[in-house]
Amino acid sequence: MTAQHVCLGCMAPRQEGDACPACGWVHGTPAESHMHLSPGAMLQGKYLVGKALGQGGFGVTYLGWDVNLKLKLAIKEYMPQDLASRAVGSSEVTVYTSTLEDQYQYGLEKFLLEAQTLAQFEGHPNIVSVRDFFQANGTAYIAMSYIEGMTLKEYVKSQDNRLPVDRTLQIILPVLDALKEVHQVGILHRDISPDNVFITTKGQVILIDFGAARQAIGEKGRSLSVVLKPGYTPEEQYRSQGKQGPWTDLYAVGAMIYRIICGQMPPESLDRLEEDTLIPPSQLGVDITPRQEAAILKAMAVRAANRYQTVEDFQQELLGHLASDPVTGMSRPSAVPSQSFGSGTAATAPAFQSASKAHDKPATSPKIIFLAAGVGVVILVAALALFMGGGDKPAAGEAPAASSSAAAQEGRGEQGGQEELEGQQAAEGTSGGNGEAAANTETPPGVVETGTFEYRDGSYTGDHVNQQPHGEGTWEGPDGEVYTGFWEDGLPHGEGALTGPDGDVYSGSWVRGNREGYGDYLSANGVRYVGEWANNRRNGMGTETWPNGAEYSGNWKNDLRDGQGTYTWANGDQYVGAWRDGFQHGEGRLTYADGNTLEGNWVNNEFQQ
Incomplete structure (x- = not known):
């Protein structure tokens, strides 16, 4: 089968006339952008390239056809638009300048390595199926099984923008099964969101769009990418040296569950550093057990050390295996019951779309991939607020310890009423009485103390007043x-x-x-x-x-x-x-x-x- 015998918009046999009666594709329609391969191009002598399904900042996904196996495919092309381009009328990809070559090649190697690793999961019910990968045209390609259905984002939107907890967990548990497998071979997804969870027309839940190349380019360029999705991204992904691991993906899964059951986005992780404003689902009217809610909130802990460290731990809590109140009737399906979709709701969606939404018009300029540098300083200021804020100041009747003798002579008691003085006496092991002993060590208001003062989470050296x-x-x-x-x-x-x-x-x-x-x-x-x-x-x-x-x-x-x-x-x-x-x-x-x-x-x- 060649481009003359097939519709390049849906890969159905070509009928009489220019427009396909099945999908409306007009034969001879050119590529939407000079960055795309022309419809009808052949790769490796066996893959026929159709229309572009989606385009992001790091790749283009095409509809494809295996002419030997007679199978419809999705073909993803490595195309980091900030680093490389394709001349009009050419299939070759060229890097903008020699100074970007190392970064481009580093991302390409990660792209292929990820494909090679994911290929071992061929047949896994919840991981996108990699059938082939290869290099051509100065870039690299991954051929994947073509799947029809809708993204989880589209599905939730069709269900009045939220789902009940048990229904949500039926969808999420297969995602966790997929993550458990890839984590065991050292791969992190790093871009989990409802956009990247796909539900087929048969109800199969599939995790798509792993971001190794995207992450690699950010690392090599010593920058972070704006493709990070607010609400789903933990704070360590915003930092150039943030330690990432399974807990990074689990934050995103927890945030995804929160979004689906609450019908609203959780606050951005960076905003939660200084003051955690995350509202528990039960306070938003969600029908959820305490054990389930606690599991979701722990997965979404701002600090990585406070989250689950493995997928298994999170799964067990969600399923109630470690609880006395297990989720009634809950199992870990690999597919969602297909009847829940009803009829006529299956929509063909990009099978492996990048994190950036495909544009209706082609991009004609290089895009800026660097994240605002201010993010890092937001984290620093938040940290300062955490350690020096109200939670770390001496409580009533408790004073920081001053190491200088001058400060010790001035006294370290905090002024206050009788209740505060009693609290101080209890803490220091002094006798009660009328509080005169405590009063004798108080520092008068406005007096400047100079020395080193120890707080619960840090120390301060310098001038101290009140x-x-x-x-x-x-x-x-x-x-x-x-x-x-x-x-x-x-x-x-x-x-x-x-x-x-x-x-x-x-x-x-x-x-x-x-x-x-x-x-x-x-x-x-x-x-x-x-x-x-x-x-x-x-x-x-x-x-x-x-x-x-x-x-x-x-x-x-x-x-x-x-x-x-x-x-x-x-x-x-x-x-x-x-x-x-x-x-x-x-x-x-x-x-x-x-x-x-x-x-x-x-x-x-x-x-x-």
């Missing part, structure tokens, strides 16, 4: 965090520098514990921002530079490029114009390194022709 840092001093946290600078009422205030455990550094102005004014932030992976801050975020004018030479200079709003600005890519391409929410949006001009230009209106990084 039992809290005030003046100039240095705070050291348990994981190596260090803040040196000025304080007011227990919060950084004035000029100061905060260094995180990974080596990220913010140096500049602080107001009541927030970055306000002008500051310099340097991440451990070499990304640097110098400019204005407000509300603890990059707001105003500033310049961000990357180790590979890329640079953005212009206006920022809440940590995103917004307003007028200039972005220069490492290969010399440059965009000058309007931005909105981090994207090229509005009037602007893109000048390629070879002198060619695109000028006009842009929408979400795409030029409007």
Whole structure:
């Protein structure tokens, strides 16, 4: 079967006329983008390429046909758009510049290694089936079984945007079975969300779109990718040196369960670092057992150490094997009962789509893959709040221990009423009486103590007033965090520098514990921002530079490029114009390194022709 005998839109035998009666594809329709292979191309002499099913920042997925086995396939092509492109009319993929070659090849190797590893799970009911993988056209390909159905996201939307707990677990437990298998061979998914769980027309639950190449490119480029999905991504994935493991995927699974049963997204993990605002499902009216709720919340713990460390532990808690109140009638199916879909609901969806949603129009410019560098400093500030905030200040009747003799002579008691004094006496083992003994060791209000003061989670050396840092001093946290600078009422205030455990550094102005004014932030992976801050975020004018030479200079709003600005890519391409929410949006001009230009209106990084 050749392109002359088959519809390249659905791989059905071609009928009379130009339009396919089955899918409406018009014979002769060209590729949607010069980045795509032309419909009708052949790979390895046996794979016929059809239309593009989906495109993300790291790959393109095509409809395919195995001419020998007479099977419909999904063929994924390694195509990191920030690193490489395809000339019009050519099938060859070329890297933009030689400086990007190592990064491109590193991602390609991971792409093939993942395919090789996943191929061993051929036949597993819950893992996308890899049938072949190979290199061609200067890139690499994975041929996979083509599956029809819908994503979990689409299914939940069709069910009034939420599902009951038992129904949700019928879908999620097969996902955990798949994760358990891949974790045992050292693979993490890193992009679990309802988009990447597929339910076939027969009710089979399949985990798709593993992100090894995407993660590898981020590691090699010493940057993080904006494809991370807020709500499903744990905080360690935002950090260049964050330790990842099975617990990373389990956070995403827990967040996915939460979204499905609650009908709303959980708060972003970074926002939960400083103050955990996650509302338990039962408080949102969800009918759930205490054991199930506790399991989901533990999987979603902000700190990795507080989560389940293995899939088995999470499965057992969800199933109730370790509980006295097991889930009635619950089992671990590999498929969802097909009758639950009803009739006519099966939709053909991209079988292996990348994390970025496929665009209706082709992207005509390189896309920025770097995550806002401010994320790292958000984590540092959150950590500072955790250790120096209310939870770590001395409680009533409890004072930090000062190591200097001057502080000891001044006394360490905290002023308060009779109840507070009694609490202090109990803690110190002193006798009660009228509290005069405690009063004799109190520090008078406003008196400056100087010394080292031990807190439950860190220590502070410097000026101390009213039992809290005030003046100039240095705070050291348990994981190596260090803040040196000025304080007011227990919060950084004035000029100061905060260094995180990974080596990220913010140096500049602080107001009541927030970055306000002008500051310099340097991440451990070499990304640097110098400019204005407000509300603890990059707001105003500033310049961000990357180790590979890329640079953005212009206006920022809440940590995103917004307003007028200039972005220069490492290969010399440059965009000058309007931005909105981090994207090229509005009037602007893109000048390629070879002198060619695109000028006009842009929408979400795409030029409007």
